[in-house]
Amino acid sequence: MKKETRARVLAHGEIARGVYRLAVETKQVAAPGCFYMIRAWEDEPLLSRPISIAKQEDGVTEFLYLVVGRGTKLLSKVKVGLKITLVGPLGNGFPLESGKIALVGGGIGIAPLIELSHALDVPPDVFLGFRDETYGEEYFRAKEIYVATESGAKGHKGFVTELFDAKEYDVIYACGPTPMLRALQHKVGDDAKLYLSLEAHMACGVGACIGCTVASGDTYKRVCKEGPVFLSQEVQL
Numbered sequence: 001m002k003k004e005t006r007a008r009v010l011a012h013g014e015i016a017r018g019v020y021r022l023a024v025e026t027k028q029v030a031a032p033g034c035f036y037m038i039r040a041w042e043d044e045p046l047l048s049r050p051i052s053i054a055k056q057e058d059g060v061t062e063f064l065y066l067v068v069g070r071g072t073k074l075l076s077k078v079k080v081g082l083k084i085t086l087v088g089p090l091g092n093g094f095p096l097e098s099g100k101i102a103l104v105g106g107g108i109g110i111a112p113l114i115e116l117s118h119a120l121d122v123p124p125d126v127f128l129g130f131r132d133e134t135y136g137e138e139y140f141r142a143k144e145i146y147v148a149t150e151s152g153a154k155g156h157k158g159f160v161t162e163l164f165d166a167k168e169y170d171v172i173y174a175c176g177p178t179p180m181l182r183a184l185q186h187k188v189g190d191d192a193k194l195y196l197s198l199e200a201h202m203a204c205g206v207g208a209c210i211g212c213t214v215a216s217g218d219t220y221k222r223v224c225k226e227g228p229v230f231l232s233q234e235v236q237l
Contacts, residue, residue, distance in 0.1 A: 006083040010060060016135035018067045019108065020076050021054075024084065026061040031093030032116035033175075033197055033229045038063070040075045040084040048087065049075065052112040052175075052197075052228075055139065064111040064136060091228050094195055096120060099170030102127060102192075103140075104184060106160055106176025110136050112197055113175055117141045125169075129160025129180065159183070166191040173197070182237040194232035198223050 007024035015021050030053055037048035049071045055062040067076050078084060094116050101124040103113045110128055117124060117140045126142040128134070132151040146163050147155030156163055161180065166172065166188040174184050175197035188194045198214060213220040215236040 003087070005086050007061075007086050008083050009078055009080050012078060012080055014076075015064075016133050019135055020065055020067065022063045022065065022075070022078075023060055024063075024086070025059060026056075026086070027059060028061075028089055029056060030089030032096075032119045033093030033112045034089040034091045035112075035228065036061075036063075036086045036088035036090065038075065038084060038086055039071070040078045040082075041071075045071050045074075047071070048085070050090075053089065054111040054114045055118070056115060064108060064114075066108040092226065094119075094173055094197070094229050097171040097193065098122075100168065101125070102164055102169045102172045103142075104160060104164070104172060104174040104176070104180075105129065106174075106180040107131070109174075109176030109180075109197070109199065111175070113173060114139045116173060124173075125164070127160050127163050129176065130154075161187055166194075171195070175199070178237055185232050185237060188232065195229055196232055196235065196237075197229045198235070198237075199228075 007026050009024055011023040035050050035052045038051050039048040051063045051065050053061055054064045065072055067073050096119060098121055103124050104127045105113045106129045123141050123143040126140050126145045129148045132149055132153050134147055134154050137145050148158055148160040148163055149155055161183045169192045171193045172188055173195045181196050213222055216234055
C-alpha cells in the first residue's frame with residue numbers, strides 16, 4: 001500500500017469552464033499515465049478521487065481535472081499554500097515507444113498525454129477533441145496539434161477520431177471517454193499499435209476493492225492496478 005503524503009499547493013486555478021490546473025510540491029516521480037488518489041477534505045466524501053498526472057518537473061506535479069461532483073468541487077476550493085492528501089503515484093503508465101507517434105485525447109482525457117508528449121524521444125502529432133471550449137493545447141510538446149470540437153467552435157467540426165489516418169502512424173496513445181476509445185479500437189484495428197488509458201470510477205486505487213474492472217478476454221482486469229494503460233487488444237470496451 002502506498003503511503004499517504006501531504007503536498008503543498010503551489011498553484012491552483014480555473015483554465016476553462018469547470019476545468020482546473022493544480023500544481024503541488026512532491027518528491028515522487030512517476031511514469032507518464034500514472035495517477036494519484038487525491039483528497040482535500042476530512043471525512044466526507046468517504047472516497048478520494050483518482051486524478052492523472054499531467055506534468056512533472058523539478059519537484060512539482062501538475063494535474064488537470066474537471067469538476068463533476070462533490071469531491072472535485074471541494075478540491076476546486078483549495079487555496080494556494082494549503083496542503084492536500086495524495087496517495088501514489090499509482091497504476092501502470094504508458095510504455096515509451098519509438099516511430100511515428102500520435103496522441104489522441106478527448107476532453108479532460110488530454111491530461112496524462114501532456115506528460116507523455118514531453119517524455120517521448122520525438123515530438124508526436126497531437127489530436128485533441130472537445131465538445132465546445134478548448135484548453136491545454138499550450139502544455140503539449142508536439143510536432144503538430146490538431147483540434148476538433150463537436151460544436152465547431154474551433155478546428156474541425158466533429159469528432160477527434162475523424163482527424164487522422166491510423167495507417168500513417170506506428171503507435172497511437174489515447175485517453176478520453178469510453179465511447180471515444182471504443183471508436184478508436186474500431187478505427188485503428190491492426191493499422192498501428194494502440195495504447196488506451198481508461199477512465200473509471202475508483203474506490204481504493206490499489207486493486208483491493210475490485211470496483212474498476214474492465215473485460216479482458218474471459219476474465220477481468222483492474223483499471224487501477226493492471227492499468228490504467230492497456231494495449232487495445234487487451235480490453236473489450
